[in-house]
Amino acid sequence: xxxxxxxxxxxxxxxxxxxxxxxxxxxxxxxxxxxxxxxxxxxxxxxxxxxxxxxxxxxxxxxxxxxxxxxxxxxxxxxxxxxxxxxxxxxxxxxxxxxxxxxxxxxxxxxxxxxxxxxxxxxxxxxxxxxxxxxxxxxxxxxx
Numbered sequence: 001x002x003x004x005x006x007x008x009x010x011x012x013x014x015x016x017x018x019x020x021x022x023x024x025x026x027x028x029x030x031x032x033x034x035x036x037x038x039x040x041x042x043x044x045x046x047x048x049x050x051x052x053x054x055x056x057x058x059x060x061x062x063x064x065x066x067x068x069x070x071x072x073x074x075x076x077x078x079x080x081x082x083x084x085x086x087x088x089x090x091x092x093x094x095x096x097x098x099x100x101x102x103x104x105x106x107x108x109x110x111x112x113x114x115x116x117x118x119x120x121x122x123x124x125x126x127x128x129x130x131x132x133x134x135x136x137x138x139x140x141x142x143x144x
Contacts, residue, residue, distance in 0.1 A: 028086050033079060039070045047073040049087035054080075 008014045040063070045056035054065045065071075067082035075092035078085040097103055 028081065029079070029088065031081050033068065035068055037068050037070045037079060041071065043071045043073050045073065047071070047076070047078050047085050049078075049085065051085050052083065053085070 005018050005020055006014055006016055041058045043056045043058050045053060047053060047056070055062055056065055056071065057063075058071065065080040065085075067080060069080045070088075071078050071080075072091065076090050077088040079088055080086075
């Protein structure tokens with residue numbers, strides 16, 4: 001079966017049937033991390049997606065990038081695929097809770113309660129002999 005990714009209409013207009021750019025980006029990331037990833041730290045060397053810089057500075061030390069090195073530059077994550085840097089994401093988009101294992105808070109809703117007391121119909125529950133064959137009926141659960 002043919003792998004159709006584009007179609008050109010008789011009018012000459014061409015349309016993508018699948019997101020080829022996303023597929024290319026995914027393939028680049030998969031290639032960059034095959035064999036493993038090593039987090040190296042935060043670099044002061046300017047990096048952009050696709051840059052081929054191999055000599056970078058981390059903690060005042062100059063290192064040569066090898067395939068699988070993962071670094072952070074200006075809140076962006078990059079992995080080196082052996083030839084170029086591939087941007088994985090932007091850490092500045094992660095809020096404060098993105099760095100926590102748990103969180104809690106209290107919340108007081110605004111507004112008023114219109115029925116602060118019970119306004120339903122009261123009722124009496126009677127246990128019949130069919131329910132109480134042993135004479136010691138114990139309901140299950142809790143009553144509040």
